[in-house]
Amino acid sequence: SAVISQKPSRDICQRGTSLTIQCQVDSQVTMMFWYRQQPGQSLTLIATANQGSEATYESGFVIDKFPISRPNLTFSTLTVSNMSPEDSSIYLCSVDLAFGETQYFGPGTRLLVL
Amino acid sequence: GEDVEQSLFLSVREGDSSVINCTYTDSSSTYLYWYKQEPGAGLQLLTYIFSNMDMKQDQRLTVLLNKKDKHLSLRIADTQTGDSAIYFCAEIQESGYALNFGKGTSLLVTP
Numbered sequence: 001s002a003v004i005s006q007k008p009s010r011d012i013c014q015r016g017t018s019l020t021i022q023c024q025v026d027s028q029v030t031m032m033f034w035y036r037q038q039p040g041q042s043l044t045l046i047a048t049a050n051q052g053s054e055a056t057y058e059s060g061f062v063i064d065k066f067p068i069s070r071p072n073l074t075f076s077t078l079t080v081s082n083m084s085p086e087d088s089s090i091y092l093c094s095v096d097l098a099f100g101e102t103q104y105f106g107p108g109t110r111l112l113v114l
Numbered sequence: 115g116e117d118v119e120q121s122l123f124l125s126v127r128e129g130d131s132s133v134i135n136c137t138y139t140d141s142s143s144t145y146l147y148w149y150k151q152e153p154g155a156g157l158q159l160l161t162y163i164f165s166n167m168d169m170k171q172d173q174r175l176t177v178l179l180n181k182k183d184k185h186l187s188l189r190i191a192d193t194q195t196g197d198s199a200i201y202f203c204a205e206i207q208e209s210g211y212a213l214n215f216g217k218g219t220s221l222l223v224t225p
Binding site: 044092094101104107 | 162210215
């Protein structure tokens with residue numbers, strides 16, 4: 001398994017500001033993912049963040065709004081830019097340890113935008 | 115992607131068995147997963163099954179896979195109040211290793 005931590009665990013932000021969420025893993029992993037879970041909803045993939053390459057974004061998500069960094073094999077950041085109340089969600093990072101066999105999630109960052 | 119379908123709610127009495135059902139979309143999915151999310155918490159990987167299996171048992175959990183019908187189920191034996199949570203079924207997306215989730219089934223266990 002993997003131990004994944006996220007910072008911050010929660011935040012309340014003003015519209016128009018930006019927040020950077022950090023994801024730290026206790027082992028080196030190639031594949032990391034960022035998901036969004038809107039209130040009462042399921043998880044939606046934002047992007048895949050593999051070390052050594054640019055993040056790959058899903059339809060409906062763009063780099064200007066959700067820039068991602070992946071500087072090494074244990075760390076990634078997701079920035080939610082120019083926030084609006086519609087960005088209020090839980091943001092979760094996940095890692096794939098064995099090419100699909102097991103995927104583990106961080107505890108999530110609960111974001112409220114006023 | 116297309117939808118992974120789950121029923122939204124299930125209520126069972128403590129001590130009974132719970133069966134949560136899921137239909138998935140991609141017949142080429144290599145792994146299928148069940149995650150548990152308790153209130154205010156992240157996602158906990160409960161179990162997963164490789165697509166060449168039709169059953170996997172892990173203590174109180176039994177996963178059944180019917181590839182022909184693209185149907186996955188999770189059976190929880192001797193359900194306890196601590197099992198009350200939202201259960202998500204997920205498949206690996208066609209385009210890579212990210213997951214495509216169902217909407218989740220809220221399980222309520224009553225005394």
